[in-house]
Amino acid sequence: MKITKVLAIALTAMLLATTMFGCGSSSQSDSGGSAGATELETETEAEAEAGSETTPTTEKKSIVLISKSYQNQFYQAAFKGAMDAGEKYGFEVTTNGPDSESNIPQQVDQVSAAINQKPTAIALAACDPESLQETLTKAKTNGIPVIGFDSGVPGDTSGAVVATAATDNTNAGAFVAENLFNDPTFQARMMEGTEANPAILAILAQDSTSGSIVFRVNGFVDKMGELLQTLDGLEGAVEVTGQTIWNKASASPAKVKIVITVPPSTNQADIQTAASTMLKVPNTVALFAANQGAVDGLLGATADGMDLDRAAGKYKDLIVVGFDAGKGQKEAIANGSFFGSVTQDPYTMGYEAVRIAAEIAEGKTPADIDTGARWYNSENITDSEISVLLYD
Amino acid sequence: MSDTNKVFQDILQMKDIDVMFPGVHALNRCSFTLRNGEIHALVGENGAGKSTLMKVLTGIYTDYEGEIIFNNQTVRFNSVKDAQLKGISIVHQELNLLNHLTVAQNIFIGRESEGFFLNDKIINEKTNELIGQFRINIKPTDKISSLSVGKLQMVEIARAMSYPNTKILILDEPTAALSDKETVELFEKIRELKAKGIAVIFISHRMAELKKIADRITVLRDGEYVGTAEAGSCEIPNIIRMMVGRTILQEPKTASAVLPDAPVVLEARNLVSPVIKDVSFQLRKGEILGFAGLVGAGRTEVMRLIFCADPKASGEVLINGKPVKMKLPQDAVSNGIGYLSEDRKRFGLMLRLSLLDNVILGSIDKLISRGLIRGKKSQEVVNHYISELKIKTPSLRQLVQFLSGGNQQKVVVAKWLLMDTDILIFDEPTRGIDVGAKSEIYDLMNTLAAEGKSIIMISSELSEILRMSDRIIVMSEGRKSGELAISEASQEKIMELATQFIGEAH
Amino acid sequence: MNQPSTIEKVKSYLLGPGLQKVIALSALVVLYVFFGIFGANFFSRDTLVSIFDSSYYTGFIAIGLTFVIITSGIDLSVGTVTVGSALIGGVAYNIWGWPIGLCLILVVLVGILFGFFNGLLIGKLGLPPFIATLGTQFMSLGICSVVAQVQTMRYPNIMDDDGWFKTVFFKTKTGFPMGALWLTLFAVLAIVLLNHTKLGRYTFAIGCNEEAVRLSGIHTKNWKILIYTLSGFFAGLSGIIYAATYSAITPQTGNGLEMYAIAACVIGGTSLSGGVGSLVGTMIGVLVINVLKNGLMSMSLPVQWQQFFIGVVVVAAVLLDIIRVKNAGKVKR
DSSP: OHHHHHHHHHHHHHHHHHHHHHHHHHSOOSSOTHHHHHHHHHHHHHHHHHTSSOOOTTSOEEEEEEOSOTTOHHHHHHHHHHHHHHHHHTEEEEEEOOSSTTOHHHHHHHHHHHHHTOOSEEEEOOSOHHHHHHHHHHHHHTTOOEEEETTOOTTOOSSOEEEEEEOOHHHHHHHHHHHHHTOHHHHHHHHTOOSSSOEEEEEEOSOSSSHHHHHHHHHHHHHHHHHHTTSTTOTTOEEEESSTTTOBOOSSSOSEEEEEEOOSSSSHHHHHHHHHHHHTSTTEEEEEEOSHHHHHHHHHHTTTTGGGOTTTOTTTTOEEEEESOOHHHHHHHHTTSSOEEEEOOHHHHHHHHHHHHHHHHTTOOOOOEEOOOEEEOTTTTTSHHHHTTOOO | OOGGGOOOOEEEEEEEEEEEETTEEEEEEEEEEEETTOEEEEEOOTTSSHHHHHHHHTTSOOOOEEEEEETTEEEOOOSHHHHHHHTEEEEOSSOOOOTTSBHHHHHTTTOSOSSSBOOHHHHHHHHHHHHHHHTOSOOTTOBGGGSOHHHHHHHHHHHHHTSTTOOEEEEESTTTTOOHHHHHHHHHHHHHHHHTTOEEEEEOSOHHHHHHHOSEEEEEETTEEEEEEETTTOOHHHHHHHHHSSOOOOOOOOSOOSOTTOOEEEEEEEEEOSSOEEEEEEEETTOEEEEEEOTTSSHHHHHHHHTTSSOOSEEEEEETTEEEOOOSHHHHHHTTEEEEOSOIIIIIOOTTSBHHHHHHGGGGGGGEETTEEOHHHHHHHHHHHHHHTTOOOSOTTSBGGGSOHHHHHHHHHHHHHHTTOSEEEEESTTTTOOHHHHHHHHHHHHHHHHTTOEEEEEOSOHHHHHHHOSEEEEEETTEEEEEEEGGGOOHHHHHHHHTSSTTOOO | OOOOOHHHHHHHHHHTTTHHHHHHHHHHHHHHHHHHHHSSSOSSHHHHHHHHHTTHHHHHHHHHHHHHHHTTOOOTTHHHHHHHHHHHHHHHHHTSOOOHHHHHHHHHHHHHHHHHHHHIIIIISOOOHHHHHHHHHHHHHHHHHHHTTTOOEEOOOTTSGGGHHHHHHTOOTTOOOHHHHHHHHHHHHHHHHHHHBHHHHHHHHHHHHHHHHHHTTOOHHHHHHHHHHHHHHHHHHHHHHHHHHHOEEOTTOOTTHHHHHHHHHHHTTOOTTSSOOOHHHHHHHHHHHHHHHHHHHHTTOOHHHHHHHHHHHHHHHHHHHHHHHHHHTSOOO
């Protein structure tokens, strides 16, 4: 019995210690530490009195951001934007996200738990919008507005999502296609494709469920299909294969194939394996890695990008375009291994999400924000307006 | 019925039973007869074939030649359950009980009910009946984990008797883990069974017991039937001669072999622990100090305190007159103390390792040069002990699990000798060892003592204590109840001291 | 000897076999109060609902697992089989066009199949449960994903035609927790099974001393096969509830769910060394785990803290288990 007591006390003490630590690091507040907990407390007390409606503007406002996966650097950049906006607009910002983008149930639980905390607003990048419908309905019933960011919550029918701060991914995907198409080498090699030996344009997409990826790949595939068919001899000869949702047969036998590969899960090991397999497909002219996860997987499969070196790399003729940023991608762009990439603006997404929440708190009706996309390559990567968008 | 006309009915006749295992002729046309309602002891060295014979009888081994006639019918059992239902049950040496279940649940395991559902009320009632019949002091709802070894044995016997047809009960080494008092109780119960017409086959190594309980004694040797004697009229030395083929001396020691000026090598002062209540004693150089007492008196516990296997609440230990601070077994070893535990298979040996590995286990540091174990030197050293101690083994690479009990014990001794221990604590050194090997262990202990090693010997066999000890310390209920020089010791005096505190309020 | 009074009986129960349940209940209360103080809005009906909502599927897994652990075995495949079986049911619904009712039967059948497979490996072939079920874990993870062609499978939402699936197995439109009803129903059935049938008795017996049971003439191999099949059956049931709770089943997931269930069993007093266990304790353990999960979320700690603390709880529970076994093993002479 004695030992049991000691252990129970130790466990409680550990949990207590974590509170001090945990509250300080995850919430943005000047007083830090345990004060954070008490602020939430007073806020919820007041809310309980007011009867679970949106908090009046005189109260401390709070927002919970839930990303598709917590450890992804893209979202960490968004969180930073949110924290800065929180300071400016007087919001208590807390962040969360599942341990992997395929852990849909965990995100559902987190959103549900966030609603229980009765914040002023919730910002959400949904792993799987359909799974969240009921939880979002709960948010609506509780009068908590949901702001989509990054991929947002496409196809939401609950009515809880009031605005989205995101990249228009369809446009962004099309944008990549346009820039890639402008490369004369690319055009030449595409036209070399024949029925017997079609030219391959490979796409590495990390999943086929999340809104951002789906729209991005859609935009790319549609635009690229359109553009390719304007080339000599390629009309009606472009086929899309690989994933049921994007498949499109060609009118005449295909001379160019756009092949999309989705790895079994979003963890790096699986993405790398998929990338390795893709690289071995003969006559692959170009490869589009559709988000940072895919880019990292590709870099991992090419000896940290060394195989892509334009002078001596194993795949020196492969034209690679990417998306987002990240340290590895930035290096690859800077030394020319990547033809170019399109970056989003995650910082602004987070920032705008909080700003929209502030608007809502003032009673205004918010509008969607397109946070934009920029093309960058070895030539402009050092420009200040580009480099500020590129996170590590 | 006149004496000359006694007609004995044989309830069982086993004729020309032959069993072959790969490489071993376990039973060689062995025979055995059992009379109705008799208590029949079955003796023989380890490997003589007693267990094999019983396994054939109880349906465990079905691949044998020969004939079994039970109740005037030729039978051939095809499973344990078959034999049980037809009237032959066995209580194994290692009790096969289920700890977290109750007495009733254990007794009726496998026979609970016809359907899928259970009703413990019925089996509790049936168990109550059995308990009443045998007057055992337990309840059907007692959990097995709360009962003492003696009571567990009773549960096993009750279980065997719960089969209504039981005519033969086989008890395999039933007294091995029992105190003398519990043994007396067991014998009473066995006699009650006999009075009810149940025949009992009693396998045991304890010669002295046999004459107290058995009607007849059968001896097996090397898988063969040697002979049967009337227990009342036979002499134990003759029985032993039949078992081993040679006479073994069984006389007790009459005088201490210790030199009068021998120094005190080990002294324990006021040892106290949850079970030991203030024990002190001395051990002199070259002495064999016997520790006698009932099972549970605390002898093993005292030695474990000295060896630092268990923590002591208070008290001190002096080596060669100087108090030493020891907290862990390695401290004890570095002070020259070696402890050969009661259960050598569990605590003394690595059964799946070779003889070589077992012997060098505690001395690897001495055999290392530049980070690697020196193979050749290890072999030399181990071979030395194999010949010194006369360990019977095909090679030093033989896995210890395949050695006989006596040789296994010698391996343990070799291990400790290699560790340069001068004080050796033997805890039940000859348990589970046949008579021939026992004698070798005794000779070994005497040789070691003569060479100047000091030995503490815990034993529950009074004859062993009287034969080997120079001095005897008797313990009872966690206390030292007395000390006897060998010249004045006797079985009665030891027993008196061993039962001194029993029954006192705690 | 006097009959002990009721009070004494209750006391000896609470300090003896009931001790672990008492500890588990206290832990539950302590944690609940703790998070109430340090969490955001923890003492609310919504949070209570959340706690229960996420506990049903774990509860089902834990029921089957309790039987296995009592036999001193383990089943590491229950997490992936839960998700895998739900995945295959989803394939049947979405791709093969089966009616939803038939799909649910399929889910349970898949669970039974994997359970039976485990039973064969462990009972018949004698493989150590840890390795065997670890292998099955990976096998189920892979094969079910292959059958689903690595696509996420969706179960009907409340709005859909077959939405009755969700209202019947998880929660009605008015918020009545059907999941709790199902769990309670099966828990009661399992309690009867464990305490009043041969299966239950032999489960405990095998956990105490398998060899002794075998020597008593009982076919331990067959009973073990049955017990692991039972575990698979409950994993299948859990799959149904999981699908009803979350609707979208992603392939390659489920790995780790078993940890929560194992923790729940151990917290509730089912010893990993076998022979001892209680379903009531397991249910308390499930609640403890879910209070912990939800509590950590309400403190806005990153989800990785949840991983850490579940691990801490498992270690603490196993330590307590060992201490308890050691104390119980003190020989009575």
